[in-house]
Amino acid sequence: MSAVDTDDDVRDPWLPDLLLRTERDALVPLLRRAPEAAYGLRTACPGWTVRDVLAHCAAALVRIVEGRLEEGVFLPAANAADVAERADWPVARIVDELERGLTEAGPAIAAGDGTLDTVALGEWIHAGDVRDAFGEPGAYGGHSLSLALPLLRTASRRRDTPRLIAAVDGHTGPLVLGGEVPGRPAARFVGDATTLIRLYSGRPLVATRYALTGATEPELLIYR
Known part of the structure; x- marks a missing residue:
């Protein structure tokens, strides 16, 4: 890994896309083979299970893909509403939506002014929360x-x-x-x-x- 040792902020608009797609390839296969009970495990996010974290992640990314970014969209109340909206969804549907978001959100982020770049970081950290709950080694590490x-x-x-x-x-x-x-x-x-x-x-x-x-x-x- 290279050092980040200067004060120059030169934006790479496609870095979030690369991070999201790399995480998709690592996380989605893990989710597909996880038993149903694993989605009820508690995570580092207070009050949220694995299922809740994934529902939040999927909703946030699809909002970006579809351009539904009204004021306050990523504040706690909106996040909780997105999770509640998916409370009755089968787990497979949540994973499908997450996979879509991880695949399609990057170009939308790249086309913007950089405001949404760190959403990709948040998604990656939440993936670490899931791995951590599953007991996977290197939860907040890996190739990405x-x-x-x-x-x-x-x-x-x-x-x-x-x-x-x-x-x-x-x-x-x-x-x-x-x-x-x-x-x-x-x-x-x-x-x-x-x-x-x-x-x-x-x-x-x-x-x-x-x-x-x-x-x-x-x-x-x-x-x-």
């Missing part, structure tokens, strides 16, 4: 991790998290996240990339090892 990290950088800046320089295992240089705060030195992180994802997304950090100085965990959250 290198695609997710640049979008984490974008999200960390848009959510006004403080500047952080991360020394990440396997990287040839530092990852520079967040934005500069006048008069405040950059925070420092040492650890692996999957733990960095957990830290910024508010996922459980049990059994992880990392060092964080110059910032608190709540300051880094991109989902609040």
